[in-house]
Amino acid sequence: MNQEKPKYGWYVKNLIITLLIFGILGISVFLFGLFSEGLLKFILVPIGIIIMVVCLWPGIGMTILNLTLGESFDVDKEMAAINELQSPQILDIGCGTGRTAIKIAKSLKNGGHLTGIDIYSRLAIGGNALQTVEHNAELENIAEKTTFQYGEATKIPFESEKFDIVNMSSVLHEIHNPDDQQKVLNEIYRVLKSNGVFYISEWNRNSWQLIAMMGIFSFVFKPKEYWLKLLESHGFAIENYNLKQGFGIFSVRKN
Ligand SMILES: C[S@@+](CC[C@H](N)C(=O)[O-])C[C@H]1O[C@@H](n2cnc3c(N)ncnc32)[C@H](O)[C@@H]1O
CATH class of the missing domain: 3.40.50.150 (Vaccinia Virus protein VP39)
Structure with missing residues (x-):
């Protein structure tokens, strides 16, 4: 029998999706910069790193948080x-x-x-x-x-x-x-x-x-x-x- 499970939903789901999308953009900018030459490399690599720190890091962190939420709460x-x-x-x-x-x-x-x-x-x-x-x-x-x-x-x-x-x-x-x-x-x-x-x-x-x-x-x-x-x-x-x-x-x- 397929018993229905309660759906508690994700905290700040839309924010997480947005952060992860920007995070992927950050990775792309970083990699593109890495394989570029000269000034383009000098500009794109730090921009990519900044986007990853600001968006990808909390995006992944909040995803982990949602997956483990309430587990240890007694x-x-x-x-x-x-x-x-x-x-x-x-x-x-x-x-x-x-x-x-x-x-x-x-x-x-x-x-x-x-x-x-x-x-x-x-x-x-x-x-x-x-x-x-x-x-x-x-x-x-x-x-x-x-x-x-x-x-x-x-x-x-x-x-x-x-x-x-x-x-x-x-x-x-x-x-x-x-x-x-x-x-x-x-x-x-x-x-x-x-x-x-x-x-x-x-x-x-x-x-x-x-x-x-x-x-x-x-x-x-x-x-x-x-x-x-x-x-x-x-x-x-x-x-x-x-x-x-x-x-x-x-x-x-x-x-
Ligand atoms: C992060 S969730 C926590 C939900 C729940 N307490 C739990 O442990 O999963 C925050 C909740 O607070 C509610 N909330 C925010 N402002 C509120 C307000 N002024 N009055 C009542 N609820 C509010 C939101 O709608 C949301 O359901």
Whole structure:
């Protein structure tokens, strides 16, 4: 029997395709320059090298990243609070196609429910859509434990103190405006119950693994200290920070 598999899609798929196309162009320019003579060689070889460094390197790095995404992510280890509670109410902000949200829902041992919200940007993930995440949840047999809907992180569509746990994996760096980042943190604080836990995962710009993988694109991300300051300024108590292969997970608590 041919069983259908969930489709989680590639992060920044269109960007990767563009980078790889330019990367191949860079190789061609470099090789053409190498076999040319005189001034043409002098001009084309460095141009080819620059295009390869700027495009091919991150293009290949992001491809590898997508192929290995989430492999080493263990919910029980990284998000221990989830199974310390009875029937936890969990909110996953920026759930996308459900790569992390569905892992969390599958790990629930004491009942509970996961609600996922997103604006479903196709620039962020290929095939990103509400129907995709709902279908993935059905294929993974956790549809009853989950609800997915449209929702903007700066204006979370739920009442105050509804959730025991809020998770946000690789989302806040996509909200570039600092005022909007403040709004998101205020909203998360509002919807969390007192003593609730907030998990936030972000790539760490200062990690060599990220630089090795993304080249100059690693500067799109912020260092750990940036997120730390933001979280502390919103009254969250920092409990843990775990950095693995350039991906850092903060575990913080609402006081
Ligand atoms: C890199 S993906 C991560 C998806 C998912 N958390 C995961 O672990 O696979 C970032 C997600 O954040 C969503 N997003 C970006 N800005 C958002 C916003 N203002 N409100 C809600 N979701 C947002 C995008 O649509 C995308 O699905």
